[in-house]
């Protein structure tokens with residue numbers, strides 16, 4: 001029997017993406033979101049203390065994130081993304097103040113590796129070849145063991161580019177992070193050349209780019225998006241979900257479960273899912289600074305890792321943040337402000353600040369946690385899973401979350417050509 005109505009549980013990117021594809025396939029959709037706002041881990045909110053709107057954390061998108069851009073195209077929000085418009089990654093070494101900018105050339109042939117003005121200073125060419133080993137190391141290989149087998153001497157390429165990129169992409173210390181997952185990211189972006197590595201971020205906010213347009217898109221096409229609507233129970237019998245809370249499901253109804261991993265595991269007894277997580281810490285300072293060429297700078301050797309400059313706010317990201325769990329916020333803000341002063345040249349005392357710790361920002365991208373990721377299809381006939389923690393082949397990212405939603409939707413209803421029309425704008429579903 002074909003599916004006529006789907007309950008999507010969770011209005012993060014995965015749930016929204018599934019809902020949009022289902023609507024395009026002609027299926028009626030009800031989205032249940034527990035919070036008062038959609039967006040989950042990718043959202044904006046008004047911070048009363050700082051008196052301005054903030055993102056829950058800085059999010060960077062690369063032009064190679066095809067499914068994320070297909071999502072933006074679908075809801076007409078591509079124009080809300082900003083950035084340098086070219087593959088430009090400025091860095092600064094906090095220890096000695098040295099600055100450089102990595103500028104991959106557009107095509108697949110990486111001639112930028114030979115250009116002193118474009119590559120990492122001090123990096124040796126043979127170090128670049130180590131990147132090829134990422135996809136060959138097998139499922140148990142870690143990033144550090146693959147990229148710096150001689151652990152006593154990290155090369156400059158590792159210290160000044162690969163390590164910061166790996167920590168940002170996987171949100172996991174390189175010593176335990178999966179080489180295969182980093183290889184997947186590199187394969188979809190760096191290996192395709194600079195044209196796939198153009199960084200972008202919302203001009204205004206995550207909700208304004210991704211979430212509000214998607215909710216409006218869904219509602220304008222007749223989908224119900226219910227906020228403050230927490231699903232507490234999925235009843236099952238005879239190999240299918242029979243009720244969402246106390247609402248019985250007809251034979252032609254199905255469920256996309258798009259909550260975070262821990263909640264999905266609680267709603268579906270016996271579901272194996274990642275159970276170790278890493279924090280991401282963001283420290284926001286209420287001040288103005290020069291955004292520079294890219295709007296952000298990567299810091300080497302500091303507490304801060306990526307410093308984003310936006311109008312009225314300087315926001316700092318620290319990934320793999322479990323190591324900072326016990327440091328009081330004031331101490332963390334003070335340490336990070338010293339890095340911000342170094343990179344921006346600001347001289348004044350610490351301005352109003354806010355530390356935001358997303359304790360369960362992503363699953364820990366280790367080989368053993370990667371193995372715990374379930375596929376979208378479940379043993380229950382009318383239940384599919386979506387979320388950045390499902391088996392997308394990617395780490396927990398915007399791209400992975402959106403792709404997981406497309407995969408889940410495709411299992412319930414065959415996708416129709418979407419409104420954008422272009423072949424390349426379709427999601428790469430991965431059943």
Ligand SMILES: Cc1cc2nc3c(=O)[nH]c(=O)nc-3n(C[C@H](O)[C@H](O)[C@H](O)COP(=O)(O)OP(=O)(O)OC[C@H]3O[C@@H](n4cnc5c(N)ncnc54)[C@H](O)[C@@H]3O)c2cc1C
Nearest residue numbers: 010012013014034040041057059060231387388397398401
């Ligand atoms: C600080 C931070 C920085 C990040 N930076 C980047 C970045 O630079 N680039 C990048 O690509 N990715 C980044 N990510 C990762 C990205 O945000 C996530 O991968 C993505 O948002 C996950 O989407 P999701 O839909 O899978 O899950 P979620 O966003 O967690 O959505 C799940 C939704 O389910 C809802 N829910 C939970 N329980 C219930 C229930 N019982 N009933 C109904 N609803 C429920 C939740 O409220 C939530 O809205 C970052 C994440 C964080 C936290």
